[in-house]
Amino acid sequence: MTATIKYDRHVKNLIDQLSATGHVTHTSYKKTSVTMHHNGGRLSHEGVLSVWKTRPASAHFDVDSSGAVAQYVKVNEYAWAVGNAQGNRETISIENANITGGPKWEVADATWQSSARLAGWLFYHVIGARPTKNNLFFHKHWSATDCAGPYMDKLYPKILKAAQQAFDTFKKAATTPSSPSTPTTPNTGGKLSIEEVAKKVIHGDYGNGPARVKALLRDGYDPGKVQKEVDRQLHKTTGKKTVQQVANEVYRGLWGNNPDRAKKLKEAGYNPIDVQREVNRLVRENTR
Numbered sequence: 001m002t003a004t005i006k007y008d009r010h011v012k013n014l015i016d017q018l019s020a021t022g023h024v025t026h027t028s029y030k031k032t033s034v035t036m037h038h039n040g041g042r043l044s045h046e047g048v049l050s051v052w053k054t055r056p057a058s059a060h061f062d063v064d065s066s067g068a069v070a071q072y073v074k075v076n077e078y079a080w081a082v083g084n085a086q087g088n089r090e091t092i093s094i095e096n097a098n099i100t101g102g103p104k105w106e107v108a109d110a111t112w113q114s115s116a117r118l119a120g121w122l123f124y125h126v127i128g129a130r131p132t133k134n135n136l137f138f139h140k141h142w143s144a145t146d147c148a149g150p151y152m153d154k155l156y157p158k159i160l161k162a163a164q165q166a167f168d169t170f171k172k173a174a175t176t177p178s179s180p181s182t183p184t185t186p187n188t189g190g191k192l193s194i195e196e197v198a199k200k201v202i203h204g205d206y207g208n209g210p211a212r213v214k215a216l217l218r219d220g221y222d223p224g225k226v227q228k229e230v231d232r233q234l235h236k237t238t239g240k241k242t243v244q245q246v247a248n249e250v251y252r253g254l255w256g257n258n259p260d261r262a263k264k265l266k267e268a269g270y271n272p273i274d275v276q277r278e279v280n281r282l283v284r285e286n287t288r
Helices: 015-019 045-054 085-090 109-127 150-175 194-203 209-218 223-236 243-251 260-267 272-286
Strands: 011-013 024-028 033-036 061-063 069-071 077-079 091-096 136-138
Touching: 015 024, 015 045, 033 109, 033 150, 061 109, 077 085, 085 091, 091 109, 109 150, 109 194, 136 150, 194 209, 194 223, 209 223, 243 260, 243 272, 260 272
Parallel strands: 011 069, 033 091, 033 136, 061 091
Antiparallel strands: 024 077, 061 069
């Protein structure tokens, strides 16, 4: 199986399945930019692949409505993405799932934020340059199209800033000498508030399970207090998320374990059985 990038978050591997369509050119090029697209629909990772099985198109990555990432094409190869030969040689393309149809073609915050973070990683680890207006593009930069849509157009300054912040974070992590770890006492004396740390946990920045607890303690936060705030923020979004989005959160460990998880889901207005069915599907897909 062709390997995905060595990202610090899970990347669903659909590279070989996309390659089987023939809609990719297996020639390597030096990449100098990242280009954002939108799905033009509310599609899952598999839904995107299904479209590309019949439509002669592809992109390197897709970010779904929950912020999860899938890879379809090796980063140095020529994806059939931007309708321009030079662009396909030079850019890495990232698709973004929509949460509404036209004419707005909105994307979820979790989607564009995850996409921007991925772009920052690609700029540091693959391209070797900080993202700017001169190398972080939307599809319309390369050809006559409205992609990545009017909603993304308004978000461009935020997307660029988030990509730059991610780049700086990855660069700092790679260049800062490691030091022996020292025990820390749980407290809330970190630079961020509990509310901000909880948002980072929801976005996946602190990993899962014991690794998350260890990382929170390392940064000086009380994992119990952070989890309570995570629960509060998740419950506050009752009715705004699909079963698929909630299942992704469960899969990432954000709702805890049963029977407490089922109770939390019911209190938040979700059917635990429906959510568990979708979680089981995610587990099967990610263990193939």
